[in-house]
Structures are given as structure tokens and as C-alpha cells.
Amino acid sequence: MVRVLVVDDTRFMRTVLVNILIDEGIEVVGEAEDGQQAVELYLQTKPDVVLMDIIMPRMDGMMALKTILGINPAAKVIMVTAIQSIEMAKLAFKCGAMSYIIKPFQKQGILQEIEKVLHS
Template sequence: MVQVLVVDDTRFMRTILVNILTEEGFEIVGEAEDGQQAVELYLKTKPDLVLMDIIMPKMDGMMALKTILGVNPAAKVIMVTAIQSVEMAKLAFKCGALSYIIKPFQKQGILQEIDKVLHQ
């Protein structure tokens, strides 16, 4: 079973993602509401995949992405954000994100991206 860490500062978005993923048979190993918690939970749970928001308190998603990849360069991180910026997407990929999904998203779209990233 694929283990996933869900990171978003809004409970509503975390709930949507958790519901989609659990319905599809993924195991949610943790939920974080900021980048600092994301890094701590990543180190504790070592998930197969991280779904990460960008704009969050304490530590943003880009810094959390860099920190996680500093610990494990093979970590699989997908940025899930409302930021519709080509520059931000390029930065996310440059920092090591494997995909960039814009909110709001369709269930099938996010599942396809997850499948693509897991099989890279």
C-alpha cells in the first residue's frame, strides 16, 4: 500500500485529498498544516509520496520541499497549489517537485498525476 503525507494549511483541502486517496486504497500516514510539521512528519513516517501546498505558515511548501529533498533526494513530492504561475511551477520543478497540480483539481486528474509520479 502506498503511504502518503498530505500537507495543506486548510483542513478542508486536507480532508478532500485524504478522502480521495483513502477511497483509492492509499494509506495516509500523516497530515500537516505547515511546512515545519511536514518535514517533521516526513522524517518520522518516511512516506512514499508527499502532496504539498506552497503557501503555508511557519515554513512554506518550497522550503519544506528543499528540506525533505535534502534529507532524501529520492523523495517524491507533488505540489498542490492555487498558485497559477508559470514561474512558480518552474521554481517548484527546479527545487525537485515531480509534479505541479493547480487547485481546484478534478479527482481523476490528481489520481493520474499521482500514478505518473509513483511510476517514474
Template sequence: MVKILIVDDNLFMRTMIKTFVSDAGFEISAMAVDGYQGVYEYTQNRPDIVLLDILMPKMDGIMALKTLIAYDPHARILMVSAIQSVKMIKLAITCGAKGYVLKPFQREQLIQEINRVLELNL
């Protein structure tokens, strides 16, 4: 079963994403409230994919992304953010993100993008 790590500081968003991905048959390996915790959970659980917010306290998503890619260059990281800036999207992709989903999103959109990232040959 595909394991997913959800990293988002917003409880409502974490819960919504958890429901969407669980209903689609994915397993939640862990959830984290900031980038530091997300990096820790990744090293402990080695999920198949990380759903990573950008704006978070302590360590933001871009720094967490860079840290995760340095730790595991084959990490499958999907940014899930409300930031609609083309510059931010390009930065995330350049830093190693395999995709970017804008909040708010539809369940089907999120699941489709997760499946696309999982199919990548890394």
C-alpha cells in the first residue's frame, strides 16, 4: 500500500487531505505540523510520497523540500499550497518538487496528481 506523509500547519487542511487520500485507498504514514517535524517523520517512516505545504512556522515548505531532497534525491514531494505565484511554483519545482497543487483543490485533482507523481520513474 502507498504510504503518504502529510505536512501542513493547518489542522483542517491536514484532516481534509487525510480523508481524501484515505478514501482513495492510500495509507497515512504520518502527519506533521511544520517542516522540521515533516523532515523527521520522513526519515522515520520513509513514505512513498510527501504532501507538503509551503507557509508553515519553524521551517517552511521550501526549506523542508530542500532538506528532504538533500537527504533523499528520489523523494516524491508534491507541494500543496495556496500560493499561486508562478515564481514560487517554479522555485518549488527547481528545488525538487515533482508537482504542485493549488489550494483550494478538488478531491479528484489531488488524487490524480498523487497518482501522476507516483508513476514517475526516479
């Protein structure tokens, strides 16, 4: 079973993502509301994939991405954000993100990206 960590500072968005994943039989190993929690939960749960927002308090998604990849260079992180910027997407990929999804997203888009990242 695929294990996913969901990271977003908005409870509503975490709930939407968690419901999509659970409906597809994907195990949600944790939810974090900021980058600091994301790193802590990553260490505890060792998920297969991390779905991570960029703009968050305490530690933003880019710093959390870099920190997680510092812990495990093989970590699979998908950025899920409302930032529709080519420059931000390029930066995310440069920092090690495996995918970049723009909110609002379609259920199938999330599931396809998880599948793609798992097999890359």
C-alpha cells in the first residue's frame, strides 16, 4: 500500500487531499500544517510520497523540501500549490521536487502524479 504524508497549512485542503487518497485506498500516514511539522512527521513515518504546499508558516514548503531531501535524497515530494509561477515551478524542480501541481486540482491529476512519481 502506498503511504502518503499530506502537508498544507489549510485544514480544508488537507481534508480534501486526505479524502481523495483514502477513497483510492492510499494510506495517509500523517498530516502537517507547516514545514517544520512536515520534517518531523517525515522522520517518524517515512512515507512513499509527500504532498506539500509551498506557502506555510514556521517553515515554508521549499525549505521543508530541501530539509527532507537532505535527510533522504531519494524522497519523493510533490508540490501542491496555488502559486501559478513558472519561476516557482522551476525553483521547486531545482530544489528536488518531482512534480508541481497547481490548485485547484482534479482528483485524477493528483492520483496520476502520485503514480508517475512512484514509478520514476
